[in-house]
Amino acid sequence: MTSPANLAAAPQAAQQPAALRVTGLGKRFRRTWALRDCDLVVPAGSVTALVGPNGAGKSTLLQLAACLMRPTTGSVEIFGTPTDAIDAALPRIAFLPQDKAVYRRFTVAETLRFGRELNPGWDDEFAHARVAELGLPLDQRLGRLSGGQRTQVALTVALGKRPDLLLLDEPLADLDPVARVDVAASLMTSVLETGLTVLYSSHLVAELARACDHLVVLNDGRVQLSGDLDEVISQHWRLTGSVDTVDEVAARHEVVSRTSAGRQATLVVRAPRPEIGAGWEAELLGLEDLVIALLRKKTEH
Numbered sequence: 001m002t003s004p005a006n007l008a009a010a011p012q013a014a015q016q017p018a019a020l021r022v023t024g025l026g027k028r029f030r031r032t033w034a035l036r037d038c039d040l041v042v043p044a045g046s047v048t049a050l051v052g053p054n055g056a057g058k059s060t061l062l063q064l065a066a067c068l069m070r071p072t073t074g075s076v077e078i079f080g081t082p083t084d085a086i087d088a089a090l091p092r093i094a095f096l097p098q099d100k101a102v103y104r105r106f107t108v109a110e111t112l113r114f115g116r117e118l119n120p121g122w123d124d125e126f127a128h129a130r131v132a133e134l135g136l137p138l139d140q141r142l143g144r145l146s147g148g149q150r151t152q153v154a155l156t157v158a159l160g161k162r163p164d165l166l167l168l169d170e171p172l173a174d175l176d177p178v179a180r181v182d183v184a185a186s187l188m189t190s191v192l193e194t195g196l197t198v199l200y201s202s203h204l205v206a207e208l209a210r211a212c213d214h215l216v217v218l219n220d221g222r223v224q225l226s227g228d229l230d231e232v233i234s235q236h237w238r239l240t241g242s243v244d245t246v247d248e249v250a251a252r253h254e255v256v257s258r259t260s261a262g263r264q265a266t267l268v269v270r271a272p273r274p275e276i277g278a279g280w281e282a283e284l285l286g287l288e289d290l291v292i293a294l295l296r297k298k299t300e301h
């Protein structure tokens with residue numbers, strides 16, 4: 001009753017067209033399993049948030065999807081093409097790694113030229129229009145741009161490749177709050193204009209709630225939950241009541257987390273409608289509280 005479940009991976013896997021499909025995926029580095037037994041689908045056209053604590057395996061998953069590493073077990077498919085067939089899969093993907101991987105000595109123009117030379121499907125007109133719209137000077141070296149501007153150049157290179165699946169590893173992490181909001185908004189405009197699928201890892205859960213329609217929670221190398229964001233949120237409740245009756249209430253539900261303070265017990269449960277008795281209250285969780293509950297180790301059993 002208490003083990004976290006993969007809410008929607010099974011039905012998703014059967015029904016939805018997948019931009020990314022991961023089956024039985026595992027990745028081991030020496031003795032450490034960074035990912036284990038992962039099954040998940042990122043639906044085509046979705047903006048999917050990938051969340052989890054440090055070391056959960058988010059970057060490893062993104063790098064496997066970007067064909068930068070080979071799985072130890074299982075498989076990864078991009079729009080139905082296994083990433084083993086790298087020549088077919090690669091043109092459909094763009095990956096923005098955590099460190100953005102830009103050359104600080106290159107100017108903006110040189111960076112775009114680099115993008116053009118490396119990518120057969122490069123859209124030069126789009127890339128130049130995007131940097132012009134953002135007011136980024138073509139002759140400026142990337143090392144002299146602000147962090148937010150550098151991120152915008154890296155995003156322009158990723159988008160200029162005209163990918164079908166954009167993989168972003170914490171793209172906003174090193175930006176100040178204003179730059180974060182601006183970069184996220186311009187990214188979402190580009191996403192809406194192009195209709196591409198995005199898988200986006202971040203610790204900034206509140207910002208993800210604005211941008212994303214699907215959620216994948218990774219914890220300790222495993223998929224803890226995946227599904228449509230509204231559906232996920234409509235099925236997670238915070239129940240509060242007396243510690244005297246908490247066992248009875250817990251026994252009627254799938255418990256995600258359980259805590260207590262003095263005489264008051266709090267349960268986070270997964271249920272379409274919670275079944276509570278007198279003296280108990282139920283409220284739906286917001287995304288941030290839900291992610292915290294999912295990632296918190298259960299403190300009592």
Ligand SMILES: Nc1ncnc2c1ncn2[C@@H]1O[C@H](COP(=O)(O)OP(=O)(O)OP(=O)(O)O)[C@@H](O)[C@H]1O
Pocket residue numbers: 029030032033034052053054055056057058059060061
């Ligand atoms: N190249 C590597 N060699 C050895 N171990 C690795 C390597 N890459 C990742 N790991 C290990 O795999 C696990 C998952 O790491 P990963 O970077 O995927 O997590 P993450 O969720 O992206 O973390 P963060 O939020 O801190 O970026 C960690 O235990 C990490 O130490």
